[in-house]
Amino acid sequence: MLYMKKIELHLHLEGAAPPAFIRSIAAEKRADLTGVFDAQGHYAYDGFEGFLRCYEAATSVLQSPQDYARLLTEVLERCAEEGVIYAELFVSPEFCGGGDLVAWREYLAAMDEVALKARAEGIDSRAIITCVRHFGVERAKKSAICAAETAGGWITGFGMGGAESVGKATDYGWSFDCAREAGLGLTCHAGEWGGPESICEALELGCTRIGHGVHAIQDPALIRDLVARDITLEVCPGSNVALGVYPDWPSHPIARLADAGVRVTVSTDDPPFFHTTMRHEYDRLAETFGWGDTEFRQINRWAADAAFCDEVTRDRLR
Ligand code: ADE
Numbered sequence: 001m002l003y004m005k006k007i008e009l010h011l012h013l014e015g016a017a018p019p020a021f022i023r024s025i026a027a028e029k030r031a032d033l034t035g036v037f038d039a040q041g042h043y044a045y046d047g048f049e050g051f052l053r054c055y056e057a058a059t060s061v062l063q064s065p066q067d068y069a070r071l072l073t074e075v076l077e078r079c080a081e082e083g084v085i086y087a088e089l090f091v092s093p094e095f096c097g098g099g100d101l102v103a104w105r106e107y108l109a110a111m112d113e114v115a116l117k118a119r120a121e122g123i124d125s126r127a128i129i130t131c132v133r134h135f136g137v138e139r140a141k142k143s144a145i146c147a148a149e150t151a152g153g154w155i156t157g158f159g160m161g162g163a164e165s166v167g168k169a170t171d172y173g174w175s176f177d178c179a180r181e182a183g184l185g186l187t188c189h190a191g192e193w194g195g196p197e198s199i200c201e202a203l204e205l206g207c208t209r210i211g212h213g214v215h216a217i218q219d220p221a222l223i224r225d226l227v228a229r230d231i232t233l234e235v236c237p238g239s240n241v242a243l244g245v246y247p248d249w250p251s252h253p254i255a256r257l258a259d260a261g262v263r264v265t266v267s268t269d270d271p272p273f274f275h276t277t278m279r280h281e282y283d284r285l286a287e288t289f290g291w292g293d294t295e296f297r298q299i300n301r302w303a304a305d306a307a308f309c310d311e312v313t314r315d316r317l318r
């Protein structure tokens with residue numbers, strides 16, 4: 001099916017690495033990735049914890065700015081093939097140099113060059129510097145410092161992914177304050193595994209966007225609040241179904257949230273892990289909920305409104 005150009009706000013850079021790409025880097029480094037792939041060569045994992053372990057094992061072969069430059073080139077090419085004209089990528093200094101600012105600047109310089117070249121070729125992108133919740137508060141602070149010190153240009157946001165069951169989002173308040181003071185947009189994974197209270201904690205951090213946020217559907221008062229405050233949800237339905245947050249597409253709440261007036265957007269999260277692409281997400285939404293041009297135009301307008309970019313870019317995206 002042919003839809004308009006797409007905006008993707010929630011895409012983890014390492015999570016977008018095709019298995020063949022990781023295998024080829026691993027072969028160059030003679031790295032052992034036993035258990036990371038199944039017999040068909042797909043990522044192999046069981047459940048969310050297994051997914052996080054598989055993700056981190058695959059990511060462990062990416063060890064230099066050059067590796068990340070190659071990865072970003074490949075990922076942006078794939079975005080363009082999917083009709084995506086603007087993508088925001090979660091990038092973590094914890095994976096790029098262990099949170100060290102000097103190392104991070106080198107990784108960033110390599111990725112910046114790729115992003116600039118891709119922009120000239122029609123695929124615009126920004127980076128959301130991301131801390132990993134289960135790596136803890138102290139490591140998150142290092143990511144926030146890297147984000148604040150390199151804010152501007154390609155780096156326009158700060159966020160948090162990882163295991164939502166670990167602590168409270170508000171435990172990471174120092175990091176989010178640091179990023180906000182540096183002028184970065186804020187988003188946090190919440191309401192993917194946690195309930196409405198987890199989303200409220202992320203909102204307390206000053207986030208204008210929530211990663212996933214689908215469990216807001218359980219709380220009408222929270223839904224009213226999200227609508228009143230123009231909070232945008234970065235919804236990744238294929239990810240939710242693949243990880244078992246919902247058993248199937250018909251039970252996914254994205255259409256109900258949209259009908260309630262919540263600003264929902266659509267992204268792939270970690271596409272090869274979930275056997276999805278942006279086209280696949282759109283096709284399933286069309287098939288499951290009867291969405292067509294009107295709905296897809298609306299979610300892309302909401303995505304443009306919520307994008308962590310300058311007004312000129314935003315107007316172009318609308
Ligand atoms: N990191 C990559 N994908 C994630 C997800 N779906 N939830 C939390 N952290 C993640």
Ligand code: ZN
Nearest residue numbers: 161189211269
């Ligand atoms: Zn995510």
